[in-house]
Amino acid sequence: MAGKMxxxxxxxxxxxxxxxLAWAGSDDQAKASGAPKPVIEKAVKGEQCVEPNDFMRRNHxxxxxxxxxxxxxxxxxxxxxxxxxxxxxxxxxxxxSVAASKDDFCVSCHxxxxxxxxCFDCHSTKPQGSVTMHPLNVETAHYAYxxxxxxxxxxxxxxxxxxxx
Amino acid sequence: MNDMKSMPDNMPxxxxxxxxxxxxxxAAGVTLVPGVMLIEVAHGRPEDQPASSAVRWGMxxxxxxxxxxxxxxxxxxxxxxxxxxxxxxxxxRQAPQWIRKLELQDPLTQKETNLPMLCQHCGDAPCIDxxxxxxxxxxxxxxxxxxxxxxxxxxxxxxxxxYKARSLVHEPLHDxxxxxxxxxxxxxxxxxxxxxxxxxxxGTTACAEACTNDAILFGDMNDPDSAIARRLRExxxxxVRADLNLDLxxxxxxx
Numbered sequence: 526m527a528g529k530m531x532x533x534x535x536x537x538x539x540x541x542x543x544x545x546l547a548w549a550g551s552d553d554q555a556k557a558s559g560a561p562k563p564v565i566e567k568a569v570k571g572e573q574c575v576e577p578n579d580f581m582r583r584n585h586x587x588x589x590x591x592x593x594x595x596x597x598x599x600x601x602x603x604x605x606x607x608x609x610x611x612x613x614x615x616x617x618x619x620x621x622s623v624a625a626s627k628d629d630f631c632v633s634c635h636x637x638x639x640x641x642x643x644c645f646d647c648h649s650t651k652p653q654g655s656v657t658m659h660p661l662n663v664e665t666a667h668y669a670y671x672x673x674x675x676x677x678x679x680x681x682x683x684x685x686x687x688x689x690x
Numbered sequence: 691m692n693d694m695k696s697m698p699d700n701m702p703x704x705x706x707x708x709x710x711x712x713x714x715x716x717a718a719g720v721t722l723v724p725g726v727m728l729i730e731v732a733h734g735r736p737e738d739q740p741a742s743s744a745v746r747w748g749m750x751x752x753x754x755x756x757x758x759x760x761x762x763x764x765x766x767x768x769x770x771x772x773x774x775x776x777x778x779x780x781x782x783r784q785a786p787q788w789i790r791k792l793e794l795q796d797p798l799t800q801k802e803t804n805l806p807m808l809c810q811h812c813g814d815a816p817c818i819d820x821x822x823x824x825x826x827x828x829x830x831x832x833x834x835x836x837x838x839x840x841x842x843x844x845x846x847x848x849x850x851x852x853y854k855a856r857s858l859v860h861e862p863l864h865d866x867x868x869x870x871x872x873x874x875x876x877x878x879x880x881x882x883x884x885x886x887x888x889x890x891x892x893g894t895t896a897c898a899e900a901c902t903n904d905a906i907l908f909g910d911m912n913d914p915d916s917a918i919a920r921r922l923r924e925x926x927x928x929x930v931r932a933d934l935n936l937d938l939x940x941x942x943x944x945x
Contacts, residue, residue, distance in 0.1 A: 593839060594839075595740075597835070597837050597838075597839065598827065598829070598837065599740035599741060599829070599830070600735075600740060600741035600829060600830075600831070600885065600888075600889050601737070601738060601739070601740055602737045602889050603737055603738045604737070609869055609870075612869070622865070625865070645865065646874045646875070647838055647867065647872040647873060647874030647877070648867065648869075648872045649865060649867045649868060649869045649872070650865055651865070651869065652869065653868070653869035653870065
């Protein structure tokens with residue numbers, strides 16, 4: 526009885542050790558590849574940001590800070606560096622927001638870089654527009670032009686099959 | 691003119707001459723601008739220009755026209771600026787209110803008076819005097835605002851305001867803000883004279899637009915030809931708590 530017990534214990538020990546080693550090994554692998562890279566969704570509108578991408582990645586906060594004081598204190602509301610325009614272009618197609626889910630434009634990079642954003646404690650994360658105000662379109666209205674563009678494209682074979690069914 | 695007469699009638703004018711005439715027209719336009727600019731500034735300032743002290747936004751409230759039980763101005767304000775109406779709030783006693791209806795009764799004569807009460811946009815505002823961070827400020831065109839980037843939510847300004855016009859946002863707003871009107875928990879806020887509309891060039895506020903009894907008149911008090919300036923000249927008006935000498939931008943008739 527005791528011998529059987531010992532053998533069982535030994536077996537359990539071997540299994541546990543193997544499992545532990547395997548787990549540690551997988552952990553090493555994850556560390557080697559680093560934290561998951563941020564998802565940078567392409568802006569819905571336009572081809573090019575207001576400044577080159579490299580400049581924007583390093584300096585967008587400076588532009589926003591400067592614009593913020595001019596707007597609040599003096600009422601200067603130029604569109605080029607305004608947060609509202611950032612949101613208009615970069616709101617995600619899925620959530621209609623720049624900061625609602627972890628893959629949305631602002632949040633994705635900021636969580637990768639571990640920099641907290643305070644903007645959206647007060648600012649809306651969603652774009653505004655005359656069409657957006659319509660309750661039926663609130664989430665997706667700013668993609669209307671995109672849908673219109675898609676309407677003109679050629680219909681694929683699969684889609685035709687789908688329509689036939 | 692003699693030169694022109696010497697030219698044959700059917701001769702086309704040379705390109706040089708056209709350019710000269712064009713340039714002369716532009717120059718004449720520029721010289722005319724300063725006279726016109728004052729009005730331009732008041733109604734639709736270019737978006738890259740700062741608010742100017744040539745304008746002083748003001749409001750005239752005619753309490754004799756303000757109807758009992760009507761709160762159209764309050765609803766319009768909450769819709770425009772995105773604050774929850776007090777009746778719908780989970781905590782009505784601490785819910786933010788940018789404008790509220792008051793119903794007053796003279797205890798002696800039983801005379802009832804209705805009026806909306808809002809930030810009076812004082813020229814010498816007590817809220818600005820007491821603000822420890824400089825977050826309360828007065829814009830060049832006379833609008834008293836809170837800079838939420840520097841407000842620490844201490845509420846000194848709420849204590850200092852004689853009109854109880856300011857509120858603190860006590861609860862998270864969960865992304866319900868309007869894109870044009872940022873608001874946030876832990877910041878003090880009040881009527882902004884719909885600054886987002888004025889900067890857009892609307893020249894009026896949501897409450898003034900919504901008032902069906904024409905009790906609210908909004909405009910530039912510095913422009914002698916504006917409707918509000920003309921009305922202020924002919925109508926007897928009062929400042930609330932005029933004894934405090936705060937140089938208010940909101941004036942009442944019939945109180």
